[in-house]
Amino acid sequence: MSWSMVAFSAFSTIAIISSIFVILKKNPVSSAFSLILVFFSFAGLYAVMGAHLVAALQIMVYTGAIMVLFVFVIMLLNADTPVLDLKESGGLFKAITTFGVIGLLGILLKTVLRAKEIQATGNLTEDKINELGGNFKVISEALFTDYSFHFELASFLLLGAIVATVALAKRKSLKGSSV
Amino acid sequence: MVNYNSLTVLLTVPLVASMLAWFIPKGIQRLYAVFSSLCILALTLYQAAPVLFASTSAAVIEHKLAWLPEIGVSLNFRLDSVSGWFVALNAIVAILAFSLKGVWYRKNPRLFTSLGFFLVSALNTAFLSADLIVFYLAYEAVFIPMIFMVGIWGEQAKATAVFRFFLMSFLGSVLMLVSIFYLVNLYHEQSGIYSSNLFDLIQATAGKNSPNLKWCFIGFFLAFAIKVPLFPFHGWLKDVYTLAPMPATIWMSAILSKLGVFGFIRFVSPIFVESSQGYQGILLTLAAISVVYAAFLAIRSNDSKSLLAYSSVSHLGFVMMGVFTFNPGGNASAILLSVGHTLVSAMLFYILHLIQERQTDLGLETSHGFAKLYPTLFTVFFIAVLASMSLPGTLNFAGEFLVLIHSYAASALCTIISGVGVILGAVYMLKFYQQLGFGKNTTVTINSNTGAKDLAGYDLVVLSVLVLMLIYFGFQPEIFLKGN
Amino acid sequence: MTEVMVEPWMLLVVAMIVFAIGLLGVILRKNLLVMLMCVELMLNAVNLSFVAFSRMHQTLQGDITVLFVMTVAAAESAVGLGLIIAMFRTLKTVDSDQIQMLRD
Amino acid sequence: MSLSLLIFLPLIGFLFNGFYHLKMARSEQKSSAMISGVIATGVMFAAFLVACTYYYMLSQLPADGRLFEQTLFQWMKLGGLNVSFALRLDSLSSLFVLIITGVGSLIHLYSIGYMSEDETPAKYFSFLNLFCFMMLNLVLGSNLPHVFLGWEGVGLASYLLIGYWYQDKDKVLAGQKAFIMNRIGDLGFLIAMFIAYKFVGSLDLIDLQKATLTPHVTTVFGLLIFFACTGKSAQIPLFTWLPDAMAGPTPVSALIHAATMVTSGIYLLTRLSPIIEASNTVLTVIGMVGVTTAFVAALMACAQTDIKKILAYSTISQLGFMFLACGVGSFESGVFHVMTHAFFKALLFLGAGSVIHALHEEQNIFKMGALRAKLPITSITFIAGWAAILGLPPFSGFFSKDEILWQSLSSPHGNVMLFIIAAASAFLTAFYMTRLLVLVFFGKSRVDPAKQKHIHEAPMTMAIPLMVLGVLSLVGGWFGEHHEHSGQEMMVMAASVILAGLGAGIAYQKYKNFEGEEKTNQFLMSGMGVDLAYLSVFAKGTGTLSKWFTTYVEEMIVQRTLRWSTAVVGLSGNLFRVVQVGSTQAYLMMILIAIVAIMAWVFLGVGQYGKL
């Protein structure tokens, strides 16, 4: 077994188990930490696949930013109210959902497993990428050339998100005020 | 003989009248409405004279305007011996409906007048249009003023009635719309162009008899059968007739029902030649059942308006017998009877309203003896009752006789069954008249707000003209038959 | 002993499993925060599948897509958390069962 | 001078009196019996003169061309059907016209006196004129629809006049009954017309007379026409309206329900005799029905106590004789009896009216008696009428009735049974008429003492018609066509006279000193329960049917279907709403299930095509 295989097995096992923990842990803080584990292991999987930039950003954006936000909010809300102990769903509901999800998973797995034999449409093998200056460089170049429109659009997305968050964060009954 | 003439005025003038109503003082709305509808009648007669007073039934006035060239819908107006009389009747009924005094001239009179003229315009469009889509549009547009009239000036508990009326009619008409689409598509497949012109569609279905065409026929049939109404599609009728304000009732029974009759003659029989022949037995049976069944319901009715409502169904059954002969003679006599029914039912409701103005209690459980109080009114009333029973010498007799003589050739049994309706018609109409007019007048329920005594003045003139028309045309129906 | 290489389809399997778990979590958990986390989980799983497909096709398009998805996910969670906080202000709860006022 | 005068004169009277009545009624004034009566009588008399002139002119024409025709206008023309409004006078219709205008004007005259106390005489006279107008249309019409116009029109006038005193609900209902029973018959007429049009292609009477039809159609057509006649002429089965029709003023009963309208059935049968004769079945049915009616009605008449009802049943019975004549193919003798019957029955009714008038609306014969002295003119003329109806020679009834009796025995369609029943009816006729005569004019007075003083003889306007009709009853029989009598016929004649005498004798014996009230047979008195049976079967049946239709079909099926269909739609709406529980997770779960279902469907569905 190659190292990559070992790494893959480890990361994927951790990812799956931690994501199960995310939904099993009663305490949202535990869920959040399990989620961080998932993100880490995903970063590892990306690294295994040679997607180094993605792996790095995964850790920075998800673990560094998003999860911090989450934990922060959990703490904020959990400060003095015991709102986090919630009832569980009913048995039947659980059963149906679980069966549904398992069914869906079955279909999805069957679908992706049929895709093993897909013909590559590109030619950017690992060697080629290295030749072109590495993963980071190729992606960055594409980002500002081929994907410039996406980039601009994403900036509006972020702008919208900022305005939205600010608007949401305001106290009640603020009349006539602005940003 | 085709005579080109601007028929659009027949729809635009009422429409203009409808808008003008908003600028007329409330106090003289009735005057305005009656005067305008008289003008419309004059205009109609002037416009339609070349057809109405022609010696043959072949005279036609056509007027074509492009409307939606993209989808082959054009304003194709066609006034011929079928539509001509309905257009004329429409103007006459409008005069009658507008003539009645009542709450509608006290509460929102402008709206009433405006809706009324809109209705007239829509009806004229429906009668004149030789384009099925335009016909459908007008056919639907007729609901709008009707709903508002019943809704605003109707009696209590009218909501259900309005809904029923609207939904049942709408049900029929949307199915008709789908059928129209099918036909349009059929023509499109054959010729590559979209057209909803009647004659194009006739050409499209000529000599065809596919199951789909049968379904289309059923779509059309339902629309018109509900409109007429024909048994068993009459469920909406009683409540809405009873609860509607009298002008709306007059419009519904006198002219809206004729839309169905007109539809059968104008569209169903030429387009669905095969299907209508194929289903003729069933159709005639339904018409005959309508006659008898509605007559029985009328006998049972203890309310003047519902009795008249059912009597209307019963008589329309006769009209439908004529229509369902699917031959020119039967159709011509059905039109003749339609004219008679329009005049008589409008007249009866009109008279009922006049009695209602004077007396509040019009239940049929007891006899009221009003004839002694209002001799002239009840004389005219009696003549209307006689015409309704189609006594020879009235227009209705000529119509009914000709209808039955034609339907006898098609189905002797159905004719005999519907003949029973003649007897039953006498039973309930006499009961109706007797309970109101005869007996001792013991009930003192005189409506205090009208000092009206016997029939006089304007109403007398209107009703006398109607009586004269009924009798004159009873002996001279030739003008409606045109040697068909 | 033959060398077993990591094939992209294996990642796909992992991605699908995580996606399913995320979906399961959204449906079964009642805590809005956890539901939000599960949505993130689903997005992550999709990212993984993008990367895997990208490898199959020997392009970097998938990687770039993942970058944008991350942006979107960040924005989305920011707005989502904002909404949850706003809700917590009025209702004093993050229980999804508590928000059933709008119903037929 | 034109034929149309005949119908327009009464029409003018009708319109004049109608408007006169309305004018007075609107101002709540009483109209003058004199003005309206004179106008009405005047127009009728003028019409009578016209009729006489035409009769004379007709008799001047050669025998096979005795026909006047005048087309007024075209009525209905559609396809092959062409109905014109045309008057046609031949010897048959001229006889009827004479009766209608002649007897009619007498009765109009009589009415002036009779209705002098009434509140709305103008209305009365307008209706009476309307009746004459319609009746003249009936007999002058050149085609079946035109005849039908008169046919229904006289029904209408009859309805109006029976229910003339409309504030009395019973009278109105009697009128309604008459009208509706007539309408039942009219349906037969209508269908007969449809058949005629279908198989002959024309409704003109002359065309019909010439038409040759298949035996089947002939039979059906004849039976339908006869059915129409039973309604109008009060034969079994549609006879029950006539006794009730006596609710109208007595002159009306004389004119409409004795002299003219009820005989229009005979007119129609005679008019269509070529077709009627062509079918043995029809003739047999007519004869059987006629003779049965004659006998049964006579029986019923014996049990009546109301003077007008006796006469009404008597009319039915006499009409039965006429139909018997038609049924044995001797239409002329039927028509002859129509004429004589018109004279003597009108006379009897008018006499009865005079009695009733004198006794202030008393109609029970057991509350009369010994009126001969107080009402001399009435009683003498009444006796003349009595003699005529009994068939005592040389009174008019003798000639016509004997002719019928003889024909029922001797004609190719006649037989002994018909004769025997007819003779028995003649016997009964003598019995009940004598009973009536004796109880009213002879014997002891049983009049209510309070009314005793006010008994007075009729005024001149009433007396003159009585006298004229009395004379006509005496001599009317001589107008008929006489032929040589065979020996057999003389025997029949003698037998009938003997039977009449016998009946009269028995009755006289029984009632000459009668006191108190007779307990008559209730069964016979109520018209053998036929009326009641009709009431329970048809009137109630109609009521029940309409009740069933209303409650079961209309309410439980039609309306309920509507209600249920709306309810079902609403219910389904509420059913679909159930999933809208407001829980985010539930929504997600349902979306999940939908996704799984769709994906599985696509996965498997596409797989079916073997493309995977």
Add this chain to the structure above:
Amino acid sequence: MSELEPAYPWIAFSMGILITMLVSVVRIDTKRPAQIFALLTLVVTLFLSMSVNVETPQSLFNGVFEISALTTTALSLLCGLGIFFIIGTSRYLTKEEIHLSDYYHLLLILILGASVLICSKDLLVTFIALEVMSLPAYTLAGFRRNDSRSNEAAIKYFILGGVVGAVFLLGASFIFGATGTTHLSEIYTWSQKAQGDLTLFYMGHILILISFLFKVAAVPFHFWKPDVYEGSPTSVTGIMATVMSTASFVVLARILHIADFKSPELAPYFETLKQLIRVAAVLSLIIGSAIVITQTNLKRMLAYSSISHTGYVLLGLLGSMNQPDLIYSVWIYLFGYSLMTCGLFVLVSQSEPKLDAGVELIDLTGLMKKQPFNVVMWSLFLFSMAGMPFTIGFFTKYFVFISSVNTGEVFYVVIAALCAVVSAYAYLRPIALMVMRDADPSAAEWKGSVASHSVVAVSAAIVFALGVMPNALIHLLKGIPLQH
């Protein structure tokens, strides 16, 4: 002449957003500048988009952004709707105390997202634009912070939208996996020679289809709509029902035509797909129309009504799948439906706010007495919803029906027609309440500003004018194909 010239409206729009935000920052004390600049932005964009003449579709930014007649027309519509809502609901926002600059910023970003969405030819762009549109929508839905129902609506919308976004992305990744690209045009090219095992592509397609069926609220993905509509501020609901639905439907149309389904390899899948759309359409029609008649809350009622309207649009899409040039029926439907919905929501926003309760149907009672003008407007829009003649609503249904009939889907048209009858009841009911009943004491007050009245009047005028003379609209939209 720049290559970017066709994109000027979009560029101007983005600039406008930035300027508006800048101005708001400068004039922080009042919301007025934001409102004015937002309006200005939209007006400028509207004019630019109307003046841009794109004969042939132009692909920009490596083909991910395509500008065609469709997109410029749609952009004009979106801007027009935005203008209507900004003018019409200004008073409503003040009443609800949410008249903030942020509102306008978010609104603009939302419309920007929608306008980019309709141009997107790349699945990734579609996803981002979808989020640009959705994130402000989630926030705006929760804008009435005093009302927990608003918050609830926002959260529900957010969670469901987030999950469905992930589903979309999964589908996109599958398609990416199958084709190696996310460009729609490349996918189309790929599909023309696709062979072998295409399951991955099918599944991906189904997943993104589902996510857009969710966006347009087709049954069974409609659950969010009533709740979100009810809870959100009325002005936002209006935006959702018009701007967002229109954009989503355009994308749905693109997705349905993602591949060249004429190729025999894809034919079986295409049949399944059509079946899927049929089922969704029929379910939407039936369930939408059935539930809509049970509703008492006005906004909820409109939500269900929009579900049933989704069914009609899906029928139109089905027609376009059979015969691509029939897509114009969808455009006409979207155009007409947006207009009348816009008018209705502006009308709904005229009700005075009540604590913890939405706008109920009962609040409309007796409006006839209070505001006759508004009754006319309500009736016009509701009739239009029901598809009555002389409103654009008739022609929207007309084209959908005729395109379905043309492609042989007559059975589904009959179902749609029946559903139209059922839902007509729901549209008639408010009219009945307004017209027939006297005001309920508990009924809300209705007050509209001059601005909102004029917006209503203008949209009513358009709805009516297009109902009478739809030529221009048909001509305009008939020539707009869906480009691959």
